[in-house]
Each structure stands twice: as structure tokens, then as C-alpha cells.
Amino acid sequence: MSAYWDDQADTIETAMRAVWSEDDTDFGERQLDCVNRIEGLLQPWSLPRAEVLEIGCGMGRVTFPMAYRNPSHRFAAIDISQQMIDRALEYQIEYSGETIRNVKFIATDTVPVVAIGGAYSMLVFQHLDRAAVKTYIRDVAAVLVPGGRFAFQFVEGEYHSDNDHRYTIDEMAYWCFRAFGRAVEFSHDDVYPQWKWAVVVKR
Numbered sequence: 001m002s003a004y005w006d007d008q009a010d011t012i013e014t015a016m017r018a019v020w021s022e023d024d025t026d027f028g029e030r031q032l033d034c035v036n037r038i039e040g041l042l043q044p045w046s047l048p049r050a051e052v053l054e055i056g057c058g059m060g061r062v063t064f065p066m067a068y069r070n071p072s073h074r075f076a077a078i079d080i081s082q083q084m085i086d087r088a089l090e091y092q093i094e095y096s097g098e099t100i101r102n103v104k105f106i107a108t109d110t111v112p113v114v115a116i117g118g119a120y121s122m123l124v125f126q127h128l129d130r131a132a133v134k135t136y137i138r139d140v141a142a143v144l145v146p147g148g149r150f151a152f153q154f155v156e157g158e159y160h161s162d163n164d165h166r167y168t169i170d171e172m173a174y175w176c177f178r179a180f181g182r183a184v185e186f187s188h189d190d191v192y193p194q195w196k197w198a199v200v201v202k203r
């Protein structure tokens with residue numbers, strides 16, 4: 001799996017196309033739409049200065065605006081592909097003209113074993129099989145502090161890519177309930193009708 005994403009991330013332009021699946025390499029307004037959405041779902045932050053985990057950060061399209069706009073939080077951004085993370089380190093200079101200091105990148109497909117105050121993931125779960133999705137949900141539940149929120153996007157139904165897995169709302173609800181012991185809330189995406197967002201809060 002990492003080999004596929006490593007191959008896509010040879011240059012900043014190929015990485016942009018891979019994470020965005022569009023020819024247009026300017027993320028434009030959609031980038032802000034996504035960040036606003038995630039920020040909204042994670043509110044209220046459980047702890048004012050807690051560490052926030054991003055799963056499958058790619059080249060940091062969401063990571064940098066999140067970190068930039070929330071300077072009192074530290075962000076741990078994980079991705080299975082070291083090449084994607086290398087592109088993220090280039091992109092941050094393009095994005096902000098400077099090193100953004102409240103983000104650390106880790107090349108891994110495993111949730112770090114540290115207490116986290118919030119977690120999010122976008123455009124990742126649709127690329128993972130059931131076992132991997134269930135493992136992420138279980139492991140995030142294990143490290144979130146009480147009151148911490150996990151917001152993630154997934155695809156229900158038809159999608160445009162061969163490289164995807166589909167899950168039903170019922171399956172997601174069950175996996176979250178098993179891991180968190182409480183109900184997940186779902187919402188539709190305003191930009192992409194096939195996207196679903198889920199938010200679940202640690203007890």
C-alpha cells in the first residue's frame with residue numbers, strides 16, 4: 001500500500017493530483033471548505049492545548065491550514081507514505097513561506113500511543129479495507145482523552161475511483177459503537193454528495 005502512494009508522490013504536482021484526484025493542482029476554495037468542515041466538527045476542542053492527530057495527512061493539504069489557524073494545538077500528522085511526507089515538507093514552505101512549528105509528521109500506519117485531544121481523517125478510509133478502518137477506529141478510541149472528538153470522512157455508495165472501499169452507515173455506526181461505547185453522529189458533505197462525515201466523542 002505504501003508503494004502505491006510513494007509512487008504518486010514523486011513531485012509536488014503528482015502528489016497534489018493524487019490526493020485531490022483532479023487535474024487542477026490549485027486546491028483553491030475546496031481546501032478551505034474542507035478545513036472549515038473539520039474544524040467545525042472537532043469543536044469544542046476537548047483541551048485547549050491538546051495534541052491533535054491527523055490520519056493520512058498526504059502532502060498536508062489540510063494539516064497546514066489546521067495548524068496555522070490553531071497555533072495553540074500541536075498536530076501529529078501520520079501517513080503510510082514517507083514520500084508523501086517529504087512532499088508535505090516542501091508544500092509547507094509554498095503554503096506559508098515558513099516552517100510551521102506546531103506540526104510533526106510521522107511515516108506510519110499505526111496510531112501513536114500518546115494521549116490525544118482530537119483526531120480527524122479525510123479522503124483516507126475509502127482507500128483502506130475493513131480491517132484497517134476498524135483498527136484505526138479502535139486505536140483512536142484508546143488514545144483519545146475523555147471528551148476528545150474523532151471526525152472522519154468516508155464514502156458511502158458509488159465513487160469515482162477503482163482504488164476505493166465502500167462501507168455502509170450501519171457498519172460504521174457499529175464499529176464506532178464497539179470502540180467508543182456510544183453513538184456516532186453522521187452528516188452529509190455540502191460539497192461532495194457521496195461523502196459522509198462521522199463524529200464520535202470519547203466518554
Ligand SMILES: C[S@@+](CC[C@H](N)C(=O)[O-])C[C@H]1O[C@@H](n2cnc3c(N)ncnc32)[C@H](O)[C@@H]1O
Pocket residue numbers: 001005006018019020055056057058059060061062078079080081084108109110121122123124127128132
Ligand atoms: C487521497 S490521499 C488524502 C490525503 C489528505 N488526507 C488530503 O485530503 O489531502 C490518501 C492518503 O492516505 C495515505 N494512506 C493510505 N493508506 C494509509 C494508512 N493505512 N495509514 C495512513 N495513511 C494512509 C496515503 O499515503 C495518502 O497520502
